[in-house]
Amino acid sequence: MRMMTVVPLFTLACSASADLPGGRLAGAKVTDTGGGEASCADAPEVTFTDVIVAAGAGPCFTSNRVRVVGDMLLTDDQWEPSELTCVCAIEGSLYINDNPALTSGLPFSNLEELTGNLYIQDNPLLTTLEGLHNVPSSGGAVYLTELPALVDMNGLRSLTSAQYELRIEETAASTVGLERFASVGLLHVEDYDGTDLAGLTGLSSLNVLQIDDCPNLTRIDGLTALTHLDTARIQDNDALIDLTGLSALTEVDGRLTVAGNDALVDFTGLEALREVGNLDVRNNPALSALTGLSALSDLNRLTLQDSPLVTSLTGLGPLTTVNHLTLSRLDGLTSLQGIEGVTRIRRDLSLRFLDGLTDLSGLEALAQVEGLSIEGCGGLESLDGLDALSTVTGELYLWSNDALERLDGAEALRTVGELTVIEHDVLVDVTALHGLDEVTDGLEIRGNASLATADAEALRDAIGTISGGITILNNAP
Template identity: 65%
Template sequence: MRIMMTVPLLTLACSASPDLPGGRLASAKVTDTSGGEVSCADAPEVTDADVIVAAGAGPCFSSDLVRIVGDMLLTEDQWEPEELSCVCAIEGSLYINDNPALSSGLPFSNLEELTGVLYIEDNPQLTTLEGLQNVDSVYSLRLVNLPALVDMDGLRGLEDAGLSLRIEGTAASTQGLENLETVFNLRLDDYQGTDLAGFTALTAVNDLYVGNCPSLTSFTGMSALETMASAQIGQNDALVDFTGLSSLTTVDGELYIVNNPVLTDLTGLAALGSVGNLNIVQNPQLTSLDGLQVLSTVNRLTLDHNDQLASLSALSTLTIVNYADLSYLPSLTSLTGLEGLTRARRNISLYNLEGLTDLTGLEGLTRAQGLSIRDLDGLETLDGLDGLATLTGALTIRDNAALERLDGAEALRSVDDLRILSNGVLVDVTALHSLDEVTDDLTITGNTSLATADAEALRDAIGAIGGTVTISGNAP
């Protein structure tokens, strides 16, 4: 008897009972009526529109090969391995999930083609992926919550993981993925392995996420990786450096290195020359940026809340930065390492860097859009700005508790906005008397030690002021 089906998901269960997932479709079969051995390309098809109901649980009743047209779901241990050995192709996705008793491999010894997603999740006893070794490509691959999985050797034939590969909640080594050459997005979340030994053939990814991996100590295994569009490396409790990424030259977009508690430096990134936006944030044991010695171009550099970061010397080859945001780096005592920076097309922000006494290291900077110097409690002078002549945006000097003089800024000739605000011990602003123009507003307020007459003298010394002048709240 033939029945017509419109359900796109082929669910295989151990009987045809309507109480099981998939109902009557659970026992769909098709017979090879041609006789003889059948190649996979010529194998009969099981489809949702041409099935024969029988007593068995799956599409196999002999040694014949079968092509599944549609998605296949294996769940709740309600299927028999021998009923699946004939499947040589799935023109759809394969879902293997929520099988508490599944332990010793997958029953797809003849499977060589899978056009959709391979989704293996929540199989707590599964130790091996054997049975999938002949599959060389998938649309995407998801391996989630497989705590007993030992390795990924069962995927040794996989060359292309398509849109994404997600490995989450598994202690398995990535060993077995050595033939993987292509994947668009790679995500490892709560991965329990110590390295990434299986990714030896991977040369490029679009997006890399490595997070919450408590045992990962390095990137060993990824030495062929050359380029990425973006990456996020965060909350990896054992990661000490980036050993293993020796071929990585370019990250076109965002590179986040965030909250890795024992990361001490960036060793392993020795070939990295260009990054779109480099964000190094909340790495409490990071003491240096060693490993970035060839980095020359960054669109935006953000260094924030790295409590032990004491040196920027590894950035000595950096020549192009559009934005730079340095904040909450209490151990940083010098900007040495930034001498090669000559121009910032956008803004430089220095905020809450209590260890700086001057701006030594910025001597090469001649032009920027804006410069903000704020809450640098140890800053005494602006020495280090000796080459800065032009700011097309604002110069903001605010809340610097120890700043007495603006010595070091004598070369500045043009600025859009000039804001000198709430610097409690500032007494001398004559270093800015050489300004030719302030094209917009001049604001000098709340500097309780700066005589109002000295603030007015600066106003009078500036060649031209295009906007509003505000002088208030300074010393009498």
């Protein structure tokens, strides 16, 4: 991937000119040509709109140490390393891009200040980053992408931070060398061919973590210093077996997504995690247990879907209240045990296409929910488990549960916002809902092939008060 959205101010290309011996400076302004050694803070500045460098000409003809004001782009192998060794500061960004013959020898051994981005991209033969070993930080982003021959990142061993992003992409290079790297806004690792992130052990301050499409990554054990994240996404990593690298993580303010990781069997490594905004777990075909989430006590939303080997919710922490809970397409789930401590769901409980459930055991403590949706649960025979549920302030929606014959288990319900019971093949008895005192936003009983219309009408008549529309249609005669 090439990120060339910034037009550089300082372009290096091999092009001789008669203006200076072996080359020229076009539109360049040098504030001090006295030469000699100087501290970087006092070094002369080179300011320019464009600089063309050839052998014998370039910023280093002015001084042994030079501050470059502007962005620098090294591209197409058309630059002379000896003309850049004097650069001690770049008040801008450094781009080393699209050099097909470059193998080593990055000429920035004296560079000790970089206020903008460091982009090293699409250098197919580059094996080492040596030459950048004195760069302490980046005032922008650091991109290490499309570097298939790179061995490790030891050439960045002095790097401690980047203001915005560290991106590692399309390389197999070991992260060894980044041990001092402690702080960045976003860590984005994508299409990375390495097996671990062992060099990132010093990373302690991070807002956003994204690890995507890394086919050989088996562990993320270099992230052990992280305790807090704003958001995190760990997605489509075929070989990832656990999350042990996040063993110190206690809080994710926003969304934590764990999706499409073919080898992940549980959440080992997240034992310290107490608080998550939204936990989104999707399409992990080997996931069989929620082991590792035992400390989780504060959760806004849980979405668990498309993980066919999950058989129960045992392993979840001591949750008593959540805002949203969605369980969908979990073919192996036979029980809701694991959320038996939940007494209130402030918004919605959605149970969709859970063919292994025969009842709702595990929800015995649930007393109030805003919306309850039970859809396409082909093995569900009753609503046993809803013993304490008295109030559904929004909609109670029952749709196409093929084995549901009776609504036993819902006898405690007294108030429902909207009541919808539609398209059940074998439902014959709805008397469990005769204790309802009020339905505040409409009643619909439709398309239940075995439910006598008279029984549907009897439910209507048994409810104390119904506000809103009433539809009883296409049930059995």
